[in-house]
Amino acid sequence: MPALESFLSLEASIASRIYNSWVRETATTRQQLIDALAHGKYADADVLVDSLGFKPVTEKHRNFLETIGLATLISGASQVTPISKTQLAVERSLPLILESAITAFSTSLDLSATEQVSVRVRKFIAELQAEDPLEPGTGVSDIRLKQFDPDDIADLINSNVLGTGKGLVDAGANLTTSRLMAYGFLSESRSRGFLTYQVTEVLDGRTCPVCRGMHGKIFRAAPALERLERTLLTTDPMQLKTMNPFPSQAAKGIKLLAGLTNTEMERRGWNTPPYHPSCRGVLVKRGTVPKGEIRGFTTPKGVPLIDEFEI
Numbered sequence: 001m002p003a004l005e006s007f008l009s010l011e012a013s014i015a016s017r018i019y020n021s022w023v024r025e026t027a028t029t030r031q032q033l034i035d036a037l038a039h040g041k042y043a044d045a046d047v048l049v050d051s052l053g054f055k056p057v058t059e060k061h062r063n064f065l066e067t068i069g070l071a072t073l074i075s076g077a078s079q080v081t082p083i084s085k086t087q088l089a090v091e092r093s094l095p096l097i098l099e100s101a102i103t104a105f106s107t108s109l110d111l112s113a114t115e116q117v118s119v120r121v122r123k124f125i126a127e128l129q130a131e132d133p134l135e136p137g138t139g140v141s142d143i144r145l146k147q148f149d150p151d152d153i154a155d156l157i158n159s160n161v162l163g164t165g166k167g168l169v170d171a172g173a174n175l176t177t178s179r180l181m182a183y184g185f186l187s188e189s190r191s192r193g194f195l196t197y198q199v200t201e202v203l204d205g206r207t208c209p210v211c212r213g214m215h216g217k218i219f220r221a222a223p224a225l226e227r228l229e230r231t232l233l234t235t236d237p238m239q240l241k242t243m244n245p246f247p248s249q250a251a252k253g254i255k256l257l258a259g260l261t262n263t264e265m266e267r268r269g270w271n272t273p274p275y276h277p278s279c280r281g282v283l284v285k286r287g288t289v290p291k292g293e294i295r296g297f298t299t300p301k302g303v304p305l306i307d308e309f310e311i
Ligand SMILES: [Zn+2]
Pocket: 207, 208, 209, 210, 211, 212, 275, 276, 279, 280
């Protein structure tokens, strides 16, 4: 299967499994939350927010996540050599990074995403409470019933909870899949003696300026594999964020990118996607990206830079 199709379907299978399971797991809590808010019971609502976390879901689907993680590694490797001949298929030993990558994904949902959902919902509760003409916990009155329609509260709670959760699950699934696929590709490249690779991006209306410039870039496989290994062995979400800051999408950031050599991009960890959450870039064998599609970053004067690894 082409790299991009595999990547998008593996990413979607992780995201939909986790998100749908979380929606089911939190259904009762969300209903209780709506009931509490419709009755002005803000303290009760506050306690319920603690039950909106991801931990039960990531624990429940641990095996599934590892299975899809393995499929992602194999899919990356299969861009280098046919699946049956890949290291993973022949040696049948799992790389250490697989377990830690899944732990990192789960931990970021258990801690960071759970926290962000809670903050968002508590902010909504506080806003609702601020608009409430009555003291909290005084029961339902005609006034409140006129002001807060339970259906409106249900819509708002669900959009606050589910909308925030979906965005975070999608972002986590994307980053994990992207890194695992690149690792599978690079690891296989090493065993086959390929020294360089090419980044390929989807070029359409949604492509950001960073990815547009990265399309077709050639980098060295060894430093990319080494960095990805370090990244994938890191399970602390905060450490991961500081290790891999994404390139800036602002005009100033693009100007900076345009002035960097490929070695400098490597040093900053920009030699492999993801370049941002929801990035659709993947690694392919050198020579795969049609030359006519490659634009590169342009200098402020509009002169394309020479790709040093292309020479
Ligand atoms: Zn992009």
